[in-house]
Amino acid sequence: MKRILTTILTTALSLAAAAQSDLDARAQKVADRAIEYLQSQQHESGGWSHREEGPNFPAITGLVVTGMLLDPDIDATDTHVAEGLSYILSFRQDDGGIYDRILASYNTSICLSAIALARGEMPEAEVGVEPAVAFLRELQWGSSASLPAAMQDEAKPVAREHPFFGGVGYGKHGRPDNSNLTFWLQGLEDAGVPGDDPAVQRALVFLERTQMNASTNTMPYAEGSRQGGFIYATSPSAEEHELGIGESKAGMIEESFSDGTTASRLRAYGSMTYAGFKSYAFANLEQSDPRVIAVRAWIAQNYSLDENPGIGTEGYYYFILVFGRAMNAWGEQYVSVLKEDMMFRRDWAQDLVTKLEELQQDDGSFEIVDERWMEADPVLVTAYSLIALQNARQELRSRH
Template identity: 35%
Template sequence: MTTLLCVLALTASLTAPTLAAAATDEEAAANATTDLDPELEAELGRAIDLGITYLRGQQADDGAWSDSVGVTALALRAQLESPQAMPGDDPMIEKGVAFILKHVNDDGSISETNHNRNYNTAVAMTTLAATGEPKYEAVIADAQRFLQGLQLDEADGYEPSHNYYGGIGYGGDERPDLSNLYMALEAMKATDLDPDDPLWDKALTFVTRSQNNSETNDIEVSVDDGGFAYMPNYSPHGEGRSYGGMTSAGLLSLLFAGVDKTDPRVQAAYDWIRANYTVETNPNATGKQGLFYYYNAFAKAMAAYGEPLVTDTDGVSHDWRRDLGKRLLALQDADGSWVNKDSSRWWEGDPNLVTSWSLIALNHIHGR
């Protein structure tokens, strides 16, 4: 599980984005509406069913997937949020939730390991909220307090002028990063943390400093293209390179924190996505590393942004739901799973994790 959260810390890359690859059918994209083509919608529904069937066959006797709270929570969320989700008791869901609850700790964290406590706790909170069960409210409230305690601020010796201020890391004493913070903010949004809670404003300090945008960033940036890096002026592959996974995570973080779509930070992030639009790769990342993390974050970010079409900087309109849906259909294996065949780095060689991410993306595409 040590490397699981590193999945969330997607690497940057030297590979240039390919806009033309995303426009496989410009005419269809130009005429797209908020509704998917019925034939494609049916295909996506079948793919979701097949993926869920795969996951159900991979659950261990103790209720876990990949012996991990994080992967288990994602697998459960993928099924709970599915448009094909059935009401009523489901023994498989109950077993998975029981595994999660077995790893609730006295400090409020939900994790089987100390290293990834933020990630595990965050995705477990989101999944417990997705059950709609009031009986988990106390566990969720304790988990919220745990994540609030992880945020670096004055109590930890960090003044607002410090680049780490407002960030959250893996869950120990290590440095913060945007990926960890985004997952925590998603959990707080899903569990209805008070929008006036100080956590949001503190988080925006770190998020804004992780954006390569000299117009809004109060620190000097090494790159100035509006996208997001892993942390202020740092990307895993050198300098402060912006890349697709983190830019989607950054855009989501801004929206989770209540920043308006007209805000220059949101517009700069969206313009980066427009300039680097593709579903063939994780744009501006090395090869296919972090590809499915990107698909998951991109689908959530586009759904939250609320526009069915993305018009790239060449003036070509793209129906992102159609494009990503067709891409995920093409990448699904016959057994219903997804896995990154080109790069197993950051746990993308684990089909339980990658299938869960792909299903969550498809749930957003399908209109959940």
């Protein structure tokens, strides 16, 4: 009997190892094909999605380079990567930012991630890291925000009670949002800023206020809400009459409260929820923290890679990006999923690899599913997908 049990166990372990090896190979194939496609799309300037007339978005090149540098077989000496990094650094400004006239926070944050990953092999990249970090710190609402007059819409000093406190935005709408904040935090993390840094802790205030969870969020728009997921911003604009009313790109949802009543509340949705979940990991929140418990409950009830949950196909590949980063950051193989009042476990990395296999086209790019938020650009959606995939591959390698 003992010999039979040993044989069964050995066979099971062999099958599991074979399945793991097959998944690794599948993930590498998708990554290799995506990288080949991106290499074929590099502009003679060294960048991607370059526009001769400008202004340019060096952030797109930053995303491509980041995806490549996350590959275990590629470093900053790779010709495509080195040219991409030089392109990024050509947009360095005297204020430390990396941008071309517009969207200073978005471009600098994403480019910082790329050059920070290359700092050990490229001295020019190393030189750009700390000035970019210092510049980004000035873009946070509630910091000293000592920006030049031309950039005063980016951020201003505000008290903790202000709805904008701790946030980061594009500038053009005059208010911060979670999309910019997650890239901003990712850039700081990649540059080596610790999770207990005061800037990160200020960001937690904004994150709490965009989580639809009444037990931890005192904003009026979250009253009674038990969704647990995140919305886009605390305000749709900087106009006085819109301060603190919240904003969700997913519209409204009818919620039932503990006292039996119902009311319309801003709907939490996938991309912002995983962005918030990732940011909580960087800020070193514990598993037992009520904010983490609440967001996990939302994920359990809304887990899907077929859409950006709550909003459909809009921003789908951005959702894939933050999903991969968030799940990898928490370092867990399985995610708990609630289906028909029963809890199941899903291997998130396997699910992600399988979904990206389905979406990858013959040329290595990924199928366009929605054109909103620049996702008609195959380079952008392929870069998003590659970064998500590289995070899944990191998780898969940790299992060996």
